[in-house]
Amino acid sequence: MAVLNPRRLTYPFTAEQTGALRTGDFVLVSGLVYTGRDRLHKYLFDDGACPVDLRDGAIYHCGPVVVHGDKGWAVRAAGPTTSTREEGYLPRIIRNHGVRVIIGKGSMGKATAQACREGGCVYLHAVGGAAKILADKVSEVKGVHFGAEFGLTEAMWMLEVKDFPAIVAIDSRGRSLLQRVRNGSIRALRKLFDSGEKITP
Amino acid sequence: MKNNAQWEASLFELIRRTSVDLPSDVEQALKRAYTGEPKGSRGRWVLETILENIRTARAQDTPLCQDTGTLLFSFQVPVGFDTNALAAVTRVAVARATRMGYLRQNTVDSVSGESCSTNVAHGSPLFRFEQCARSTVDVRLLMKGGGCENMGRQYSLPDPVLGAGRDLEGVRRCLLDAIVATQGNGCAPGVLGVCIGGDRCSGCEQAKHQFLRRLDDRSEVKALGKLEDRILKESRTLGIGPMGLGGVASLLGVKIGALSRLPASYFVTVSYMCWAYRRRGVVISAKGGLQRWLY
Numbered sequence: 335m336a337v338l339n340p341r342r343l344t345y346p347f348t349a350e351q352t353g354a355l356r357t358g359d360f361v362l363v364s365g366l367v368y369t370g371r372d373r374l375h376k377y378l379f380d381d382g383a384c385p386v387d388l389r390d391g392a393i394y395h396c397g398p399v400v401v402h403g404d405k406g407w408a409v410r411a412a413g414p415t416t417s418t419r420e421e422g423y424l425p426r427i428i429r430n431h432g433v434r435v436i437i438g439k440g441s442m443g444k445a446t447a448q449a450c451r452e453g454g455c456v457y458l459h460a461v462g463g464a465a466k467i468l469a470d471k472v473s474e475v476k477g478v479h480f481g482a483e484f485g486l487t488e489a490m491w492m493l494e495v496k497d498f499p500a501i502v503a504i505d506s507r508g509r510s511l512l513q514r515v516r517n518g519s520i521r522a523l524r525k526l527f528d529s530g531e532k533i534t535p
Numbered sequence: 536m537k538n539n540a541q542w543e544a545s546l547f548e549l550i551r552r553t554s555v556d557l558p559s560d561v562e563q564a565l566k567r568a569y570t571g572e573p574k575g576s577r578g579r580w581v582l583e584t585i586l587e588n589i590r591t592a593r594a595q596d597t598p599l600c601q602d603t604g605t606l607l608f609s610f611q612v613p614v615g616f617d618t619n620a621l622a623a624v625t626r627v628a629v630a631r632a633t634r635m636g637y638l639r640q641n642t643v644d645s646v647s648g649e650s651c652s653t654n655v656a657h658g659s660p661l662f663r664f665e666q667c668a669r670s671t672v673d674v675r676l677l678m679k680g681g682g683c684e685n686m687g688r689q690y691s692l693p694d695p696v697l698g699a700g701r702d703l704e705g706v707r708r709c710l711l712d713a714i715v716a717t718q719g720n721g722c723a724p725g726v727l728g729v730c731i732g733g734d735r736c737s738g739c740e741q742a743k744h745q746f747l748r749r750l751d752d753r754s755e756v757k758a759l760g761k762l763e764d765r766i767l768k769e770s771r772t773l774g775i776g777p778m779g780l781g782g783v784a785s786l787l788g789v790k791i792g793a794l795s796r797l798p799a800s801y802f803v804t805v806s807y808m809c810w811a812y813r814r815r816g817v818v819i820s821a822k823g824g825l826q827r828w829l830y
Binding site: 397398415484485516522 | 577580581584585587588591592595597598599600601602603636639640641643649650680681682685697698702703704707708711712715718719720722762765769772773774775776778779780781809810811
């Protein structure tokens, strides 16, 4: 099973690396990732200047809990936030910036799947809510952009991660695991509606 | 209300514990869900990660999810108790918990878009007070993240698309539809809080109020208890699974309440709570001391 045989993705994320992945594969991501959520996506969609080069890079949909201590910034919790909200923004950002890996959670639509196919990009699904485990995969906070403008939750954090676990939800051929699961559940629902024993008062 | 420092310490401890440590009934349900997924499956891996996350967050005293959510405080207070003072000291505890990283800076001004650094603002945290014949204060806290909150929905029956009429069979269809519409997007396996009836507003509140129940209880209304069991059982055939990545456990529980309604209205309101179902409660003595934990 996929879960027992992790595939590895290491920054910079090449088309060759992502092209080898298929939906349902279990991957461990290592290297640089940038966090970004609602405000950053709107900003980049509106052609705001990006302070870093996102080519062959990864955007992680995450608003971490970060505290500043004696040794600088420390990430206390860093699970994924719902990617679905960025569906309207992401295709353009993937195209304009050459982003190769999106990490997040939740359903993504056809536009993102198509942008993945065109750009050799993959959408990786992390375990929502597992913020502590995932924070432990962050080995270093390399910096932060837009902290003052967007607030610490919405800021663009530069995180070095090691063996960050996720499942391939959309592969570089544009196939979607979540869509497959959804289709199956709709068929099962029809069955329950049609043949399930009705409740009688 | 005297001994503000003591009150603040007790309320702070409630917030801290709610953020870092899930109640045992939820953890048990997740363990059962884990053993129900086939070995080597994605569902099992997701639940293994979730269980490890719960243990680590507890051991290291850190928030188990970064979205520390809407803070919903439900108080039962003695008759005549000063609830304004209680709200004020709770706000102080929230600000401290935020400063110490037990709560994320999670409050945004809806007009200006500005982020609030303390989580104390207009409409945050949320309070619900009830006067009871008692000498102590019972405080229950729910922390509900935005991902699952966004998945809530309200049906108005009859619904011709679902073939849902104004009866329990109609309610069943709404609930199954809600599970399929949500998929894993509310961080499955989660819990449905449901209210049949009420108006649009009271239905939402009552649906959420169901989350104060323990996962292992059952509605005392026989018909609702049966419906809870049935929806949970049927959800296992949908194949949505943990995080919607496929599997058996699409839900951990279903909690259904009901309010009376107008003849013209029949609402079915569904609130979705993620697996990171942060619910804690304490009994606080009249002097502000932490007396015992609920749940």
